[in-house]
Amino acid sequence: MQRETARELLQAKGSTRFYRHGRGVERTAFLLAKKYGIDAEKAAFAGLMHDYGKLYNEEELLRLARKHGIPVNPVMVQEPALLHAPVGAWLLEHELGLQDREMLDAVRHHTTGAAEMSMLSRIVYLADFIEPGRRFKGVKEVRELAFSRKQLEKALLTAVEMTIHNVMQKGKLLHEASIDFRNSLILSLREKELEGSHGEG
Ligand SMILES: [Fe+2]
Ligand SMILES: [Fe+2]
Numbered sequence: 388m389q390r391e392t393a394r395e396l397l398q399a400k401g402s403t404r405f406y407r408h409g410r411g412v413e414r415t416a417f418l419l420a421k422k423y424g425i426d427a428e429k430a431a432f433a434g435l436m437h438d439y440g441k442l443y444n445e446e447e448l449l450r451l452a453r454k455h456g457i458p459v460n461p462v463m464v465q466e467p468a469l470l471h472a473p474v475g476a477w478l479l480e481h482e483l484g485l486q487d488r489e490m491l492d493a494v495r496h497h498t499t500g501a502a503e504m505s506m507l508s509r510i511v512y513l514a515d516f517i518e519p520g521r522r523f524k525g526v527k528e529v530r531e532l533a534f535s536r537k538q539l540e541k542a543l544l545t546a547v548e549m550t551i552h553n554v555m556q557k558g559k560l561l562h563e564a565s566i567d568f569r570n571s572l573i574l575s576l577r578e579k580e581l582e583g584s585h586g587e588g
Contacts, residue, residue, distance in 0.1 A: 388483055390432050396483075397435065400442050409435050411518030412511070419510045423539060426507070433493040433511050436485075440475025440494075448474050455481075462562045469562060472498040500547055500568030509543055516546040525549055540579075544572045 390413075398406050416434030420427035440448065445467035451474050452459045463469050476495040479485040493511040496504055500512055517530045525545070532542035547569045554561050 388485065390428075390435060393432065393435055393483075397439075405438065405441065408518065408520055409438060411520045412437055412514045415518045416511050416514035419514055419533060420507075422534065422537065423506060423510065425510065429487065429490055430493075430507055430510050430514075433490040433507060434514050436475075436479055437494050437497045437511055437515060438471065438475065439479055440471030440473075443471070443474065445470075451477070460562075462560045465560050466562070469498055472496065496564070499562040499564035500543075501564045502567035502571045504568065504571075509539065513539070513543055513546060516550075517542075540572050540576050544569065544576065547572065 394410070394413075397409050401409075413431045413435035417427045417431040420430035443451065448470040449459070449464070449467045451457070452463075452470050455477055457470075457473050457477050459470065473495050476491045479494060480491055485491060489505055489507050492505065493508040496508050497511050497515050501508070504512070513529075513533055517526055517533060529542050529545050529549075532538045532545065547565060551561060551565055551569065554565075
């Protein structure tokens with residue numbers, strides 16, 4: 388499917404707000420991909436379609452997941468909104484014929500994150516957090532880390548920590564994949580710090 392066709396589909400199916408957010412993530416993922424040297428077309432497409440599962444309500448998401456054998460862990464049973472990511476990936480693959488594993492994984496992991504994430508998945512995760520329509524406190528600093536300072540992992544760590552805080556503030560259950568994601572970023576940043584200090588000696 389062409390990106391233009393995908394845009395038309397989103398515009399026809401979703402609200403204006405939904406469409407604008409998709410376009411914002413599309414553009415931001417494109418720019419981040421250019422900045423970090425990965426396939427910008429893939430990033431833009433996955434960014435555009437990342438919330439495709441949001442076209443369905445929580446009840447429908449649970450029903451679709453059970454019907455199609457999409458793994459639903461206990462946290463997702465309690466917080467079915469999280470299912471818009473894995474169910475969205477399933478729909479993109481089976482209804483729209485998207486076959487690219489990396490793009491499907493980026494959609495699947497965009498809400499909770501995961502311990503092992505490709506550059507494409509990381510970029511879609513971050514683009515979702517910092518697209519121009521996002522206006523919350525702290526978002527400017529994350530944009531700066533990602534773009535001006537070119538510190539992708541620090542930007543991601545800030546984003547996942549802010550997300551975890553937000554989930555806690557709302558009294559919701561925390562998905563373990565977010566903790567895995569945070570831990571993996573911290574370990575990677577520590578390793579880099581060590582390499583850096585050895586280099587100086
Ligand atoms: Fe989402
Ligand atoms: Fe989103």
